[in-house]
Amino acid sequence: MAEDGLMLNIFSAPVKIQKTTNRRPLSTAEKWAQKKRESKRKAVFEPQESSASKQRKINQTGQQHTHEKKLQSPRSPSQRSNNTDTEENGDQRENSAVKSPSKVKTFPKKAPEEQGDHGRPFIKTSSLFRNNPEIPDVLSPAVTQVKEKVFTSNSFEELDLHPHLVATLNKVLNVTSMTSVQKKTIPVLMSGKDAVVRSQTGSGKTLAYGIPVVQFLQAIQPKVKRSDGPLAVVIVPTRELALQSFQMFQKLLKPFTWIVPGVLMGGEKRKAEKARLRKGINVLISTPGRLVDHIKNTLSIAFSSVRWLILDEADRILDLGFEKDLTVILNAVNTTGPERQNVLLSATITEGLSRLASISMKEPVSIHVSEGSEETVEACPQAAPEALSDSYAVPERLQQHVVLVPSKLHLVCLAAFILAKCKFEQRQKLIVFISSCEAVEFLLTLFTEVLCEKPSTTSTKHTSTSLNFYRLHGNMRQEDRTEVFQKFSQCKTGILLCTDVAARGLDLPQVTWIVQYNPPVSAAEYVHRVGRTARIGAQGSSLLFLTPSETAFVDVLANHNISLSKMKMEDILSALMKDERFKGRGKWDSKKSAAAFEQEVRERATVLQTDFENYVHANNESLQTAKSALQSFLRAYTTYPSSLKHIFHIRSLHLGHAAKSFGLRDAPQGLGSSISANPANSKDSKKSKDKAKRPPKKLTAKERVSNLMRSEYLSGIDGASKSKKRRKKKKGQAEEEQSAAE
Numbered sequence: 001m002a003e004d005g006l007m008l009n010i011f012s013a014p015v016k017i018q019k020t021t022n023r024r025p026l027s028t029a030e031k032w033a034q035k036k037r038e039s040k041r042k043a044v045f046e047p048q049e050s051s052a053s054k055q056r057k058i059n060q061t062g063q064q065h066t067h068e069k070k071l072q073s074p075r076s077p078s079q080r081s082n083n084t085d086t087e088e089n090g091d092q093r094e095n096s097a098v099k100s101p102s103k104v105k106t107f108p109k110k111a112p113e114e115q116g117d118h119g120r121p122f123i124k125t126s127s128l129f130r131n132n133p134e135i136p137d138v139l140s141p142a143v144t145q146v147k148e149k150v151f152t153s154n155s156f157e158e159l160d161l162h163p164h165l166v167a168t169l170n171k172v173l174n175v176t177s178m179t180s181v182q183k184k185t186i187p188v189l190m191s192g193k194d195a196v197v198r199s200q201t202g203s204g205k206t207l208a209y210g211i212p213v214v215q216f217l218q219a220i221q222p223k224v225k226r227s228d229g230p231l232a233v234v235i236v237p238t239r240e241l242a243l244q245s246f247q248m249f250q251k252l253l254k255p256f257t258w259i260v261p262g263v264l265m266g267g268e269k270r271k272a273e274k275a276r277l278r279k280g281i282n283v284l285i286s287t288p289g290r291l292v293d294h295i296k297n298t299l300s301i302a303f304s305s306v307r308w309l310i311l312d313e314a315d316r317i318l319d320l321g322f323e324k325d326l327t328v329i330l331n332a333v334n335t336t337g338p339e340r341q342n343v344l345l346s347a348t349i350t351e352g353l354s355r356l357a358s359i360s361m362k363e364p365v366s367i368h369v370s371e372g373s374e375e376t377v378e379a380c381p382q383a384a385p386e387a388l389s390d391s392y393a394v395p396e397r398l399q400q401h402v403v404l405v406p407s408k409l410h411l412v413c414l415a416a417f418i419l420a421k422c423k424f425e426q427r428q429k430l431i432v433f434i435s436s437c438e439a440v441e442f443l444l445t446l447f448t449e450v451l452c453e454k455p456s457t458t459s460t461k462h463t464s465t466s467l468n469f470y471r472l473h474g475n476m477r478q479e480d481r482t483e484v485f486q487k488f489s490q491c492k493t494g495i496l497l498c499t500d501v502a503a504r505g506l507d508l509p510q511v512t513w514i515v516q517y518n519p520p521v522s523a524a525e526y527v528h529r530v531g532r533t534a535r536i537g538a539q540g541s542s543l544l545f546l547t548p549s550e551t552a553f554v555d556v557l558a559n560h561n562i563s564l565s566k567m568k569m570e571d572i573l574s575a576l577m578k579d580e581r582f583k584g585r586g587k588w589d590s591k592k593s594a595a596a597f598e599q600e601v602r603e604r605a606t607v608l609q610t611d612f613e614n615y616v617h618a619n620n621e622s623l624q625t626a627k628s629a630l631q632s633f634l635r636a637y638t639t640y641p642s643s644l645k646h647i648f649h650i651r652s653l654h655l656g657h658a659a660k661s662f663g664l665r666d667a668p669q670g671l672g673s674s675i676s677a678n679p680a681n682s683k684d685s686k687k688s689k690d691k692a693k694r695p696p697k698k699l700t701a702k703e704r705v706s707n708l709m710r711s712e713y714l715s716g717i718d719g720a721s722k723s724k725k726r727r728k729k730k731k732g733q734a735e736e737e738q739s740a741a742e
């Protein structure tokens with residue numbers, strides 16, 4: 001079973017949790033062994049230091065501690081007075097157990113003038129800036145980026161379209177000239193051919209298939225009737241995308257009221273969908289799992305008239321292990337139907353897509369828009385898409401950045417970036433990609449509580465706007481998902497925290513920044529995520545967070561002709577200098593030296609981290625939420641494909657440092673066993689021990705794909721329903737999360 005393998009992978013991973021309480025003195029041999037383990041770990045996580053620098057550090061330790069002790073506690077001491085804190089050196093501190101409130105070490109109250117502006121009592125805070133791995137120099141290899149011209153000077157009038165359709169395009173959709181992909185695709189599809197279409201994100205692929213479908217359907221005589229059932233079937237991977245494509249068809253079909261569009265998607269009431277199907281839907285937009293569900297269970301669904309089958313984001317549909325679902329769909333539409341046109345579209349052609357093309361299409365025309373490819377509209381007997389798989393086009397006006405941030409500093413760095421953009425700049429709209437639903441929920445609460453200013457507090461020095469956080473992931477109720485999708489579409493400024501459920505196809509207007517807080521599982525997913533900005537010729541920016549050990553992902557992207565420019569972590573953190581809420585203990589004077597500035601930035605980052613940690617440790621509920629968010633992050637981390645495991649391997653994560661990025665002061669103990677029956681962790685269970693001894697079951701290729709893509713399942717992308725049900729029977733928590741996503 002794929003899941004068994006996965007669980008084993010996750011929880012038997014060498015995640016080391018040190019116990020530090022109730023220690024007895026170590027014997028010499030134990031000390032030696034510990035020293036050896038420590039130096040081995042340091043070789044992985046920390047820069048090599050000269051003995052002189054080590055000595056310097058030892059000499060400085062006392063001083064540093066004194067300095068840290070002077071850092072202040074959060075704003076509401078009353079609310080957070082029972083917070084724990086730890087004060088140990090480096091890793092020991094991070095891995096030590098959470099002390100009970102009674103053991104909290106508090107410091108003697110200082111005179112009011114020493115307390116700083118917010119009256120934080122002094123607490124000990126572990127250093128964010130020590131024991132971090134060295135940040136290497138990242139040089140994005142020089143690559144020639146693939147360019148695609150978005151617009152042409154040709155108008156829709158040049159095509160032989162129904163005048164009402166042209167009028168709708170001009171007046172309802174406000175589009176007059178064709179984009180390059182539309183100019184190339186529409187005539188091919190109107191001539192009745194199958195096509196594989198690749199063009200960059202936000203280049204108008206939806207209309208490239210929507211216009212020919214509507215032109216075709218309105219011309220059918222006698223007129224199309226509802227009772228004809230579906231004549232066009234559009235399959236998309238997520239519910240929001242289904243809704244978006246449906247809305248586009250609604251607009252296009254305005255003048256042709258006798259043709260009825262409809263959408264089926266997981267999360268909606270089946271009964272209501274059945275009723276709509278019974279009434280008759282002519283253009284059917286659906287997620288794959290839901291359509292299969294209806295094919296099997298709804299007698300009123302008849303595919304005898306289907307003339308178009310369109311797979312949008314076709315590579316993703318295949319990636320997710322939808323092959324079985326697609327076979328069911330293809331069998332259903334193939335039964336008695338007439339000649340059918342098939343269209344596959346995506347911004348990223350993969351090997352999988354060409355495989356799909358070969359099973360479902362007849363001599364498809366390959367359409368791609370890269371510059372210098374004017375003559376690339378050609379008959380493509382299967383192999384041609386593969387020729388495209390190495391380089392991806394990203395929008396020309398997209399500015400791509402990467403920042404290397406040690407795990408410990410991830411949280412404050414993201415917070416500082418959000419503050420910089422959305423508090424101290426105007427009209428910024430951010431999407432932040434996070435690897436799991438729980439982490440999205442956790443960050444939403446944490447940021448809302450710690451970063452958003454309470455109405456009573458006002459910032460004096462800098463004009464600031466309020467922060468509006470939204471979240472989108474697969475564990476949300478469908479009504480909430482739809483509401484957030486609509487609200488974020490309409491808002492002028494805000495921050496959407498989301499999983500990859502929002503990575504594909506969504507056309508959210510005026511997004512200015514894409515932040516990939518957790519790296520994507522592939523270069524293709526990178527392209528789709530950043531593609532939520534800089535759409536249809538607009539400008540946009542993106543920022544990819546990597547830890548120092550993940551730096552090689554920059555080369556992976558370069559292999560696909562994607563080049564990034566470096567942003568410095570210190571520059572991002574320096575945004576905290578504008579926020580007086582996090583100011584350090586000393587009086588800050590802008591005339592001070594650069595070194596003092598840097599020191600103040602660090603102090604502010606530490607104050608902010610302390611606020612996060614105090615919020616997390618304020619009560620058991622928030623602590624448990626942080627722990628389960630960390631668990632889900634670790635679980636997602638194990639799902640990178642084997643081709644990227646040399647960069648993203650759970651072994652290269654430092655659990656204590658990762659915990660810090662969830663506001664946890666220590667690496668939680670018993671992490672694995674609390675999630676599920678992890679053989680390695682459930683020491684007492686004989687069954688578990690036996691299981692642990694068993695070699696992992698060899699997985700089939702398909703199971704491996706499912707395994708690798710599990711973070712996407714967890715993130716709520718519409719997955720194969722049957723396998724989920726099976727998993728639900730067998731496993732606990734993880735499966736529940738997944739079924740909620742459907």
Ligand SMILES: Nc1ncnc2c1ncn2[C@@H]1O[C@H](COP(=O)(O)OP(=O)(O)OP(=O)(O)O)[C@@H](O)[C@H]1O
Nearest residue numbers: 175177178179201202203204205206347505507536
């Ligand atoms: N000819 C056009 N002129 C102006 N705007 C257009 C034109 N065609 C499409 N658009 C607009 O461009 C935006 C992006 O279109 P669309 O979502 O179809 O892009 P896409 O290529 O499918 O992107 P993705 O690969 O991310 O799914 C939409 O808001 C759409 O209304």
